Amino acid sequence: MELRSMIRDFVVENFLFGDDTRLGSDDLSLLDNGIMDSLGVMDLVAFLESRLGLQVPDSDLVPQNLDSVDNLVAYVERRRATAA
Amino acid sequence: MTVHRMLLDAAARMPGAVALSHEGRHVDYASLVDDSARVAGFLRDAGVRHGDRVALLLENSREYVTAYFGILRAGACCVALNHANGGQTQLELLRDSGAVALWSRDRHVPDPACYVAACPALRLVVLEGTAPVCASATGATFVSAGNALAAAPVTDAGTVGPDDLALILYTSGSTGAPRGVMLSHGNLVANTHQILAYLRLRSDDSVCCILPFHYSFGNSLLLTHVRCGGRVVVDNRFAFPQQVLATLADERCTGFSGVPSHYAILCARTDFLLRRHEHLRYLTQAGGAMSPELARMIREALPARIDVHVMYGQTEASARLASVPPDRLRDKYGSIGLAIPGVTLTVRRPDGSECDVHEPGEIVAAGPNVMRGYWNAPAESAAVLGQDGLRTGDVAYRDEDGFLYVVDRLRNMIKAGANRVGSLEIEATLLRHPAVAEACVIGVPDELLGEAIEAWVVPHERSFADEKLLLRHCALSLAAYKMPRRVRFVAALPRNSAGKVLKAALRETASRPE
Structure with a gap:
């Protein structure tokens, strides 16, 4: 499955209980729009580590990496490129 | 003394001192006084009068603080949402409070006209951000906050006194519906002084504030620092805790305050315990019982010069009721401490008599910080405000040194993270789903949240419901912090001979490993 779809599916299934009408555009802030909270960030990190095989250091836990679908896709791609 | 008088006093003593820092911007006391006078002037011109309620719906920011003090200086009562x-809950609270005005931000109020149509008393909406464009047919006024701040400043509404209402904070009620806790100027000023008497804050103190100001703990951080001329450093990004630690260090904060789940997350996901925290002088914790293990871990790991204050309180008591003196923490892990100066705490049996040492009973609190009652709810107010003081609903015992230990709760409340959540509201939401025959909601122990919300559901025969379907149903009407973390399906709920659900039995089953 394409990376963007995987991330969107995770957000919709886990934070919106399958209701994808609330997600809107991929640059929407998950935090500011009440889609994800501090525990959600931890679930998200667990997803990135277990499903996408990434190691997410604590220093990467910043909104620029994790606060929207766009930011997440860019972050994962950047990390994969560095690892390659 | 009034709440806004504390701001004016600080500005008179130190006009150029920084009162608030947020995302690298700093606001001094003189500017807060000037801006809040304009807010007050605008509200008075718009017809807001002494005793009117004005709702404030903003995240922590300069705008929140300006509007908050402006509302008070206009002689109105702030309803902090x-x-x-x-949106549905927001409308219910606006209607319940009878707010005549709403001060908010565009993204929190996407359709202001709909709010006005649903709330008969509401006749003024002021929004930060994009200027609201609304049909004038509603009869209400819609203004951008920028225009409002262009108003001529008011000199203070001289009639405001300690007995006037300053703040209504909504909290989960024992019957399920949220209840507005009415706090007077006198309540809030008294609690501010009581807290300062044991925290001993100074004008060179600055607290890193991640707690929302609409929450009584966050409100008390704001007021105590304003009172002593200190600084509040706002950081609304606790979802990224490493960033909060950067703020703590970069802004040279001397204090940090959080609820147990904040500390649990800091310990689990950051290097909080390994840092030297060069400028930090104290930590405070309230908003639910911190596990003795977590308190010990923090105390042992951090330098001894940093005081750790474990505290206890309720919104109904303005904020604070008890605290463990930092030098006694090591002997008293698990305790909520002793009454703070000016507060009396007793432990009482159901007949009102006082319990003996080690005998559990309900904590009853008395002091000038205890609320005036619940807004529009005289029966619920009478049920908790007796001649001995505020019945907290928390069951505790005293040890031989007088330290209190909370062991249970009398009412159907769950303390999930920072939030007190009424189980009845969630049960009522679940029962509105056609597939649900019976529902029971309990708090189960959770490493991070203290308690996590768990729903137990008996489905109707021949109906289909799975966990996701019910969670989606709940998400339509419940705020995120009220959402069950898990839904369990059972054939029947445990009940006593009178048919009452045995929540304690359910909690025991829930905490057993599967």
């Missing part, structure tokens, strides 16, 4: 609530 939680922006995490869904």
Whole structure:
């Protein structure tokens, strides 16, 4: 499955209980729009580590990496490129 | 003394001192006084009068603080709302409070005209951000906050006194519906002084504030620092805790305050315990019982020069009721401490008599910080405000040194993270789903949240419901912090001979490993 779809599916299934009408555009802030909270960030990190095989250091836990679908896709791609 | 007088006093003593820092911008006391006078002038011109309620729906920011003090300086009562609530809840609270005005931000109020149509008393909406464009047919006024701040400043509404209402904070009620806790100027000023008497804050103190100001703990951080001329450093990004630690260090904060789940997350996901925290002088914790293990871990790991204050309180008591003196923490892990100066705490049996040492009973609190009652709810107010003081609903015992230990709760409340959540509201939401025959909601122990919300459901025969379907149903009307973390399906709920659900039995089953 394409990376963007995987991330969107995770957000919709886990934070919106399958209701994808609330997600809107991929640059929407998950935090500011009440889609994800501090525990959600931890679930998200667990997803990135277990499903996408990434190691997410604590220093990467910043909104620029994790606060929207766009930011997440860019972050994962950047990390994969560095690892390659 | 009034709440806004504390701001004016600080500005008179130190006009150029920084009162608030947020995302690298700093606001001094003189500017807060000037801006809040304009807010007050605008509200008075718009017809807001002494005793009117004005709702404030903003995240922590300069705008919140300016509007908050402006509302008070206009002689009105501030109804501070939680922006995490869904639109439906927001409307119910606006209607319940009878607010004549709403001060908010565009993204929190996407359709202002709909709010006005649903709330008969509401006749003024002021929004930060994009200027609201609304049909004038509603009869209400819609203004951008920028225009409002262009108003001529008011000199203070001289009639405001300690007995006037300053703040209504909504909290989960024992019957399920949220209840507005009415706090007077006198309540809030008294609690501010009581807290300062044991925290001993100074004008060179600055607290890193991650707690929302619409929450009583967050409100008390704001007021105590304003009172002593200190600084509040706002950081609304606790979801990224490493960033909060950067703020703590970069802004040279001397204090940090959080609820147990904040500390649990800091310990689990950051290097909080390994840092030297060069400028930090104290930590405070309230908003639910911190596990003795977590308190010990923090105390042992951090330098001894940093005081750790474990505290206890309720919104109904303005904020604070008890605290463990930092030098006694090591002997008293698990305790909520002793009454703070000016507060009396007794432990009482159901007949009102006082319990013996080690005998559990209900904590009853008395002091000038205890609320005036619940807004529009005289029966619920009478049920908790007796001649001995505020019945807290928390069951505790005293040890031989007088330290209190909370062991249970009398009412159907769950303490999930920072939030007190009424189980009845969630049960009522679940029961509205056609597939649900019976529902029971309990708090189960959770490493991070203290308690996590768990729903137990008996489905109707021949109906289909799975966990996701019910969670989606709940998400339509419940705020995120009220959402069950898990739904369990059972054939029947445990009940006593009178048919009452045995929540304690359910909690025991829930905590057993599967």
